Amino acid sequence: MTKEYNDRIEELEHMSRYPENIYYRGNLNLLKKRKVSIVGSRKPLSYTNKTTFKLANELAKRDIIIVSGAALGVDAISHKAASPNNTIAVMANGLDIKYPAVNSKLISSIENEGLVLSMYQDTQKPRxxxxxxxxxxxxxxxxxxxxxxxxxxxxxxxxxNYALKMGKEVYTIPHQIDDSLGTQKLLEKNLIKPIYNLENFVNNFGKIKKSEDEKLSSFLNTFPSYQDALRLYKDKIFQLELEGKIVIENGLVKPI
Known part of the structure; x- marks a missing residue:
């Protein structure tokens, strides 16, 4: 169900004109997190596909929300790589319309797990x-x-152009000399910056955020005392014991 968002969104103050209306479906808490916007061609090269996915996925692992426009190509790849619960899709139409139709399943999953925004009320078609x-x-x-x-x-x-007017840094990935000529030209003018080392770039956004299951697995691999394990993960420890996935020997917890 589409709802109207009535509070001010600080980031949108950078727009040439603050939107008259913002409509949404999904989890508004994503607006409070750090966000990176990723966009690009609707017909990306296979190299672009691979690198876009890696960038979005690695940023999402660091608890960075990926923002894109739900279009074909780079947009869709970015949303998928981030996973629906870690992405914001901005639509060019009313939220009751799934456009483009080929991405309707993806858009629905973002509505249910992430956040979808629009400046247009329901029934308004894209122009x-x-x-x-x-x-x-x-x-x-x-x-x-x-x-x-x-x-x-x-x-x-x-x-x-919008990003440069807002004073935001713009990054791109290196391409072969005849590919992605739009970004190549801007690189020549030093208006945007290249990402030469993906690992170094994403590490600027922090360390990978481990899930609770990953944290528990790492903890158990240290063979903690049963007392410490119960103190930190009481319910999980009981469950793993019942499932036969850990054993208690000499007061220590050992994974099987």
Whole structure:
């Protein structure tokens, strides 16, 4: 069900004009987290696919929310790599419309587990101008913008222009000399920055956030005392004992 969001969103103050309305479906808590915007070509190269997925996935592991526009290509890859519960999709239409239709399943999963935003009320269909306005909102939400591929005269270049006007850093990935000419030209002018080492880049956003299960697994591999294990993971320890996944020997917990 679509709801209207009435509080101010600090990041949107960077837009040329604050939106008259913001509609949403999903988890508003994602707005409180650190966010990075990722956009790019609707027809990305296989190299772009792979690198975009890796970037979004590694950032999400560091508890960074990925913001994109739910379009074909780079947008969809970014949302999927982040996982639905760690992404914000910004739509160019009313939220009762799943556009593009080929991404309807993805959009629905983000509605249920993540967050979907729009400046347009239900039933409003996408138009050329709504895509441009959507792009500005996507850029405003992220602390930086990553454009993994953009050709000359690509609509994605409008996102870069918005980011530069907002004073945000824009990053891209290196391409072969005849590929992604839109970003290549901007690199030549030193308007945007290249990501040469993906690991170093994502590590600037912190360490990987382990899930509770991963934390418990790491803890058990230290052969903790039964008393410490119960103090930190009482219910889990009882469950693992019943399932026969741990044993208690000489007062220590040992995984099987």
């Amino acid at each position: 050329n101008y709504t895509f441009v306005q959507r792009n500005e909102l996507v850029v405003a939400l992220g602390e930086i913008l990553i454009v993994t591929q953009a050709d000359l005269n690509s609509g994605t270049l409008s996102s870069i």
